[in-house]
Amino acid sequence: MQSKSIYKVPNGKILKIFLEYDEKCNLINEIKITGDFFVYPEEAIELMENKLKNMLLEREHLLKKIRSIIKERDIQFIGLDAEGLTEGILMCKT
Amino acid sequence: MKEQWRLLQTDFNTAFTNMAIDRAVLVANSKGKISPTVRFYSWKPPAISIGYFQSLNEEVDLDACKKLGVDCVRRITGGGAVFHDKELTYSIVIPESHPQIPKNILESYRRICGAVIRGLQQLWIESKYVPINDIVVNGKKISGNAQTRKSKTVLQHGTVLMDVDVDKMFSLLKVPDEKIKDKLIADVKQRVTSIKHISGNDVSFENVAEAMKIGFEEEFGIELVKGTLTKKEIELTEMFERECFSTNEWNYRR
Numbered sequence: 001m002q003s004k005s006i007y008k009v010p011n012g013k014i015l016k017i018f019l020e021y022d023e024k025c026n027l028i029n030e031i032k033i034t035g036d037f038f039v040y041p042e043e044a045i046e047l048m049e050n051k052l053k054n055m056l057l058e059r060e061h062l063l064k065k066i067r068s069i070i071k072e073r074d075i076q077f078i079g080l081d082a083e084g085l086t087e088g089i090l091m092c093k094t
Numbered sequence: 095m096k097e098q099w100r101l102l103q104t105d106f107n108t109a110f111t112n113m114a115i116d117r118a119v120l121v122a123n124s125k126g127k128i129s130p131t132v133r134f135y136s137w138k139p140p141a142i143s144i145g146y147f148q149s150l151n152e153e154v155d156l157d158a159c160k161k162l163g164v165d166c167v168r169r170i171t172g173g174g175a176v177f178h179d180k181e182l183t184y185s186i187v188i189p190e191s192h193p194q195i196p197k198n199i200l201e202s203y204r205r206i207c208g209a210v211i212r213g214l215q216q217l218w219i220e221s222k223y224v225p226i227n228d229i230v231v232n233g234k235k236i237s238g239n240a241q242t243r244k245s246k247t248v249l250q251h252g253t254v255l256m257d258v259d260v261d262k263m264f265s266l267l268k269v270p271d272e273k274i275k276d277k278l279i280a281d282v283k284q285r286v287t288s289i290k291h292i293s294g295n296d297v298s299f300e301n302v303a304e305a306m307k308i309g310f311e312e313e314f315g316i317e318l319v320k321g322t323l324t325k326k327e328i329e330l331t332e333m334f335e336r337e338c339f340s341t342n343e344w345n346y347r348r
Contacts, residue, residue: 006270013174013226016152034149034348036174038226040199040243042146078172078199079226 005091013037013079019092026057031089037079044075057093062086099310101318102133103303109141109167109178110339111331115323116185116251117170117338118330123187124245127326130188132310132318134303137178141165142266145173145240149348158266168345171240171251173227175267180257180288182302184210186310190246194314203227203241205313206250210237213254213309217302219292227252234287255288256302 001023007015018032031052039045051069055062066082069075077085104115112135122128140162144153146169153175154166164177186206188195196202207223214221214229214236221231229237229252239252260283269275289297307318323331338344 016149018149032149032348034147034152036145036172037147038172038199038240039147042170042172042242045147076199 003092003094005088007084007088007091009037009080009084009088012081012084015080015084015088017088017092019089021057021093028052028055028057028089033085033088035080037077039080040076040078044073047073048075052089057090059086059090062089096315096317098317098319099130099132099314100128100321101307102131102135102321102323104133104135104323105299106136106138108139109137109143109165110335112137112141112183113143113167113169113339114331114333114335115327116187116249117334118323118327119185119187120242120244120247120249121330122324122327123189124247128324130192130316131186131321132307133185134306135183135185136181136299137165137183139163139165140177140179141167142175142177143167143169144175146170146242147172147348148175150346153268155266155268162262162266164266166345167339168347169240169251170244171242171249173238173240176238176253177263177266178253179259179262180255180290182254182256182299182306183251184254184306184310185249185251187247187249190243190248194316195248199241199243200225202248203239203250206241207237207239207252209310209313210239210252210254210306211309212312213302213306214289216305216308217289217293217297219289231287231292234285236287236289236292254302254306255286256297256299257290258286258288260286 003019005017013036015035020030063086204223211221221229227239241250264279
């Protein structure tokens with residue numbers, strides 16, 4: 001199943017997510033995280049997309065995973081945060 | 095004696111060359127070969143640049159761009175889509191360790207935007223920095239800015255609007271909801287301004303560049319000395335233009 005969301009991150013930028021997911025298993029197949037935010041270093045967004053593959057589409061799971069990637073790789077978001085990214089992803093599931 | 099930085103005034107180039115020069119100067123500076131550099135430039139033909147994280151197909155009406163002869167390029171910096179027409183664009187490349195550059199990214203946006211604000215003061219325009227990356231005059235945006243840091247080196251580039259045509263801009267950019275497009279255009283017209291709108295007359299690129307030169311010199315307490323790209327930077331520019339910025343692989347990668 002393919003889906004897309006547009007989400008204005010509170011106090012941040014516009015996040016647009018393209019998601020391909022398995023409805024039965026509630027798992028992410030592919031994800032593209034786009035928008036007018038900033039990420040330092042920029043390449044971290046592709047790493048984030050890869051690491052979110054096969055993740056369960058469930059708030060606590062996603063938030064924990066995103067936070068751990070940010071910490072592990074020392075990623076800095078500006079105009080975006082872990083909560084906003086999680087929200088944007090879950091909005092694809094309607 | 096004041097510290098001397100290099101000033102490049104490359105005037106009008108294509109979007110692909112412009113983005114290649116910024117990246118070439120960034121790479122050359124990160125290898126410690128050149129002094130901090132400030133560049134003033136513009137775009138011919140007019141162009142749309144999109145942020146590193148944006149999707150070209152999602153943000154831009156590519157058919158409209160083709161019809162109007164507008165080029166499209168992906169930047170190496172984040173941020174939003176920008177229609178570059180009647181504007182001065184600046185870029186600054188400087189080591190992260192330079193004492194004038196705050197370590198904190200947002201603080202460094204504020205500092206570099208300070209140079210643009212001082213430059214606008216030279217044109218009798220009072221403006222202020224609004225986080226994350228805007229400069230506004232009476233609440234209306236006159237400048238957008240974007241920064242990347244690679245190999246311990248900062249590149250920030252940004253626009254200073256000399257004139258703005260919001261209708262043309264929206265004929266080139268896609269909006270999330272076509273039904274509210276007219277309202278969106280009306281909103282943006284209320285929220286964007288330019289040197290021409292404020293001062294009531296046309297100010298030339300040269301005059302804006304001279305004002306910005308003074309702005310950067312005052313903000314950083316330095317002297318900008320006119321220079322040219324090094325041979326290595328020219329080679330890097332040609333390579334980045336050919337192998338990156340003019341390719342579909344780069345521009346459509348997200």
